[in-house]
Amino acid sequence: MEKDSKKNRAEVSDGDGIIVLKNLTKTFGDNVVLDNVSLAIEKGKTTVVIGPSGCGKTVLVKHLNVLLRPSSGEVYFKKRRIDNLPENELNRIRTHYGFLFQGGALFDSLSVAENIIFPIRQHYRIKHWSEVEDLVKTKLSIVGLDGFQNFYPANLSGGQRKRVALARAIALNPEVILYDEPTTGLDPIRADIINELILKLQKELGETTVAVTHDMTSAYKIADRIIMLHNGKIIADGDADHIRNHPHHVVQQFINGQVSEDDLAVLRVSGTLFQAQFLPRDFKE
């Protein structure tokens, strides 16, 4: 194991990236979702991954804490290779990460407080419950939901659920927080609350942040660095200004919300609405 560990620590040359992906490829059957992606996530910075729906953003972020294992390629955390570790060792590594899932993924059968206590209970021996209650109160205060301890997820709105999920994600004081579509499904005001929270956490706690989104307002607001994925490859990488002025037409179409000529051509040949209404309204036998 010691030998493996030394081997794992070798050969990483991507500067001071806290998480490094090397030649990562992920396939599901014949479908290549990520194609030879290499990436170093900088410590203490906010990296945002953008791209159209289905381009592999969520698959990419799930490789960062090895919720998915790559088909080929390597994943390093703090210069240690982690994609080949057994699950029990990975579980220790994963406590350094917080993960906000797209739908929140709160446990329906547990109250808000129990959801936040869950990771603490799994990894620490609790001697004084009053300390844990104070911790829950603190975490909920950070996301502006103190007083909701006894609510159940079913009684919360979409935005509140994401904020509780965020409180749970930071319960173990992680070094890295991964956000999967943090603003999807929220109205612009609730989405902005989440953006402000991400900025606040990054600023106050100095955590490394990786967010996956297709919401450009959110991306411009929170990102130190934006990466665009297209057809499983990184086609753009830089700060917000770099992305705004990127010459690649796919990047420009995506950030400006413009449909491509190819997509329009598909719509044109797929028939008119009139043709689709094949069943007359006065249809009689």
Next chain:
Amino acid sequence: MIGIMGAKVIEDMGNVGRFAGFVWQTMIACARNCVRSKTYPLIWAQMHIIGVRSVPVVMITGAFVGMTLAIQAYDQLAGMGMEERLGVLINISVVKELGPVLAAVMLAGRVGGALTAELGTMNVTEQIDAVRSMGTNPIRYLVAPRVLACLLLTPALIIFADLMGVLGGYFVSVPEPPIGFGINSRAYWSFSAAGVELWDVAVGVIKGFFFGGAIAAISCYKGFTCKQGAHGVGQACTEAFVASFICILALNFAFGVISKAIYSTFWPIKSLV
């Protein structure tokens, strides 16, 4: 054609391998949970949901099995003038075969369906991924307590089913007509006591461990591997019930063969002991 069959066989073998791996990990997790007092509350909670709440349906199942057996068997035995032996027929059928199997089938429907639906929904809403992302083994947290609860409580539920089956048979056989068949109570019980051995009861109860383990393992596996969407969860529940049902019948047959062999081997030396 041969290619399609070959692909299907390879896929099925892969599924069997994945299920075997899942069961192995579950067994390890169960062993670890047994020595970790921290997980006892989880096991207690599952015991309440799986065990305590199943008592009424299992008792009703057992009672109807006993009563129906009495109705069906009386005429056959009465025709031979052996109606006083109705008790032994009912009770040995209930404690050895019908009680355990039908109680297990009822549990496969009630508990197995609920386990698959619960874990399947957790799977499609990324709650299982959330458990993993927080550094917790989902098999240890979600599967092992459910499997342990099923393992421990299915034999107890079978005892309830047996008890109600015996009482159900009694209340149809012994009361005077038109309520029952008016069989002499003393004869009914003495023939039963002579015909039903501790061995028969033990075989029925021991089956419960294996039935319970099979129901929980299959149902949890189907929940963990279900496809996305409401249709995926529904399909997983159906597959879990069908697989559990077939597994119960197959295990019952295997137990029948094994218990008969053991009984035949050790029966001759019983009188010496």
